[in-house]
Amino acid sequence: MKKMLSMILAVACLMMALGTFPAMAEEQTVINLFYGTDSTGALQQIIDAFEAAYPQYKVNWIEAPASQDTSHDMLVTSLAAGESVYDVFSCNVIWPAEFSQAGYCLAIDRFLEQDDFDLDDFSQGYVDAYTFQGKMWGLPWYGNVGMLYYRTDIIDTPPTTWDELIEMAQAHAGEGGTKTGFVLQAAQYEGLVCNALEFIGSYGGTVVDGDGNITINNDGVRKALTKMKEIVDSGIVPENFNSFMENECTNMFLAGEAIFMRNWPGTYASAVDPEMSQVSENVGVAVLPAGDAGSAATLGGWGWMINRNTEHPEAAWEFIKFVAGPEGQKINAIVASQPPTYMPLYDDPEVLAANPHFANMRESLEAAFTRPVSPIYTALSEIMQINISNVLLGQATVDEAVVAMEEQMNAKLAEYNQ
Helix, strand or coil, X not given: CHXXXXXXXXXHHHHHHHCCCCCCCCCCEEEEEEECCCCCCHHHHHHHHHHHHCCCEEEEEEECCCCHHHXXXXXXXXXXXXXXXXXXXXXXXXXXXXXXXXXXXXXXXXXXXXXXXXXXXXXXXXXXXXXXXXXXXXXXEEEEECEEEEECCCCCCCCXXXXXXXXXXXXXXXXXXXXXXXXXXXXXXXXXXXXXXXXXXXXXXXXECCCCCECCCCHHHHHHHHHHHHHHHCCCCCCCHHHCCHHHHHHHHHCCCEEEEEECHHHXXXXXXXXXXXXXXXXXXXXXXXXCCEECEEEEEEEEEEECCCCCHHHHHHHHHHHCCHHHHHHHHHHHCCCECEHHHHHCHHHHHHCHHHHHCHHHHHCEECCCCCCCHHHHHHHHHHHHHHHXXXXXXXXXXXXXXXXXXXXXXXHHHC
């Protein structure tokens, strides 16, 4: 046994001296990723591309619940406890202020500076959505913005203003088998806030400022709510307009019963599918109409953040820089048809070949209007839902609603800051 051990040691020494001893595999850094189900396979392709480009890293995908609310609560529970279970996590566009204020995520300004990462090529609305109190808290990945769908067999050129939309809808009432002029999301839920913010943005209004202060009592908001009330009173919307969410709008438009529809880009695939839509060959998509301050489209979509307590901040940054950068966004756009927030991709032939309707999205993304960036966004949204519904249903005047929203929002903010 002693002789055998001596021989093995001698051979090993000789191999080391000759440089032929097999090198030990370099240990990989594991990046734990929190993201939901992806039936398209796009994220896995991005992970594979990242791992091929950076073999020193291994991504461990921890699948999040399908429900956005459940996913949010699971994240908050883990992050609030100071856990480092997740190094990076996907983030809804309305979460950055809440998560940054609570200390859940890492500011990425130093990474942006060290890598000279240029944000100028990203949609400014999405950059704003991940900015709070002067710092950048994540990178936007894919976008979602409100758009105007219209019947091309009835309307040659889409309206450029809200007033034109009213006029066209009234002038073409009943044409092409339609039963209504315009459908929008007006039920008392988050969708109503998204629609209202598009009016608010198009009339130059604001809800909060960059520091989270309440600014909703302004002329732009009053003009916006006045125009919304004018539209629902004009006879161009269904009588039960206040029960309409995305699905109700989609169903009515695809059945050929509406001339115009406000909805998200994801509706396009169904609208042009002849098996699902009776108007598949007559669907146009345009930027939303403008008020006196231009056009505005409410932001939806997702991005990426880094856990403040991650043990691998540099590795986490390399991943979110890749997944939300040009290569990751291109894969996501082609494979999953998710609208990029990296604007040069709207000139990419491969992206446009896979998504012809993206040609109409650039202007909408450039007109993107961020939902109020506030750590109490959910509470602000609920206040807006109730008061705007009251205006549309004639249960409160515009002035009464604006004053009420200001008072209620400031009370919630004071409660939060206690």
